[in-house]
Amino acid sequence: MEKVSIVFSSPDEADIEAVRQVDFTLTRGKTLALVGESGCGKSVTARTILRLLDRNARIGHGRILFQAEGGQPVDIVSLSSDSQAMRAIRGNRISMIFQEPMSSLSPVHTIGDQIDEMIMIHEGIDRKAVRARTVDLLEQVGIPGARQRADAYPFQLSGGLRQRAMIAMALACKPDLLIADEPTTALDVTTQAQILDLLRALQDEYGMAMLFITHDLGVVAEIADEVAVMYLGDVVEQGNVFDVFRAPQHPYTQALMSSIPRMVRRSERKRLTPIEGNVPSPRNRPQGCAFTSRCPHAFAPCAGEYPERTATGAAHWARCHLLTHDEAPSVTGLKQQRKTVENAPANQGERA
Incomplete structure (x- = not known):
């Protein structure tokens, strides 16, 4: 991201600049943690990368340059949010683990069907091969009895298993960039540690860049290589996690x-x-x-x-x-x- 500002407008009030001149670089195989208190603009910044902003929000200025492995850099800001080019990137080359699985997963479709759909949309392979790959993904993220769990609905799974299913969906197409928006906030500390270990292992396997959003500095120390601190829409400090924590x-x-x-x-x-x-x-x-x-x-x-x-x-x-x-x-x-x-x-x- 290069000096990106995000503006919210309403018919009755003046425009509000919610995020101001955010500037950072994500590197393959590395994790940047974006930290700050609630309402500082962390999630809005992440959703901007995927062009998932509300209707009353717009990118005021700046560039978001994305370069897939072996491809040419693309300015995401120049793409329409519903364009074919943006849809080819969203969920395929850039994926996101949302904060609350119960509000992100469809309650009327099974876990397996939702992951199947992601793979078929972006890769166009037949349903039988897709389901086999879905089961492999569920096994990879540590869900026991993956073949049976694929036919379960979200409400039939625990919070930790739902989060693992969300991770499996996000990794279905082996993205170049994974955005994790507070993926451990609603979990107990034991499950939280398991999810962090899983994300680190999967990052090492796929070599992807990761933007990890949290307000928990303990989680930052556990998973991040770099940290960017946000306050009221501004990144006020950024650096190697060791240096920022020490001084x-x-x-x-x-x-x-x-x-x-x-x-x-x-x-x-x-x-x-x-x-x-x-x-x-x-x-x-x-x-x-x-x-x-x-x-x-x-x-x-x-x-x-x-x-x-x-x-x-x-x-x-x-x-x-x-x-x-x-x-x-x-x-x-x-x-x-x-x-x-x-x-x-x-x-x-x-x-x-």
Whole structure:
């Protein structure tokens, strides 16, 4: 994605820019985690890649360049959402695991029929061969008794099995890019760990890129290679997951890290540090940094000037005036953190 903005309009109110200048690259075999609190624009960003926006939403500007293996780059923004070219990409070269399987799977069709349909639409093979492949997919994602489960309806499966069925459907055509929109949010921790292990194994097998959307930083540390932090539609920080977790540069990322419960000795216990204030309405978005009203380090330029991306290390950047203005409060501490990252040994392959 290159500086993509997403605008929502209504007949009674002015247009609302819900996502502003989102810019990131997805690489085959790697996982980018998109994190942030509810309503920050994570799911809208993901749905934009598949052109699944609501009728009152449009892409204000920017490009979404997609290059399938062995193919030429295609600007998805230039394609109509219901065009044949877009349909050939959606579900085939780019697939998505939606947040809630019960609202994404058809309640009146069996699991097997829904996966069969996906394969037949994109590959046009006969029904007998399709069903054999569907059963193989269900076995691959760890569903016991796959041949019988293929004839089950979604309400007959547990939450974990429904999620596995969704993963099987998403991988039916061996996509180049998999978008996982909070696939573990509604699951217990044991099933969550199993799903994360499954996604990692399948990514290694297919070599696909993955965009993983979540608000759980523990999940990010478990599965991601890179992380992009969103706040009110802006990506405020992005980098290697090890660097971002070890030395967060943006005050919002620092606040998220400070709010994570940690296991410490009784003598070291202290109350969690909440993020003061509330997220502003997109209708009243600050002209400058979106985090200005809640940032303890905010100073004059923050409210009026949109911060540029500032490199803070190898493949690590943040949008924050504190990193560029010498007169900024607390800038010394932030610059010291930046030096810590720059002087640290390279460890790009290690997970947090």
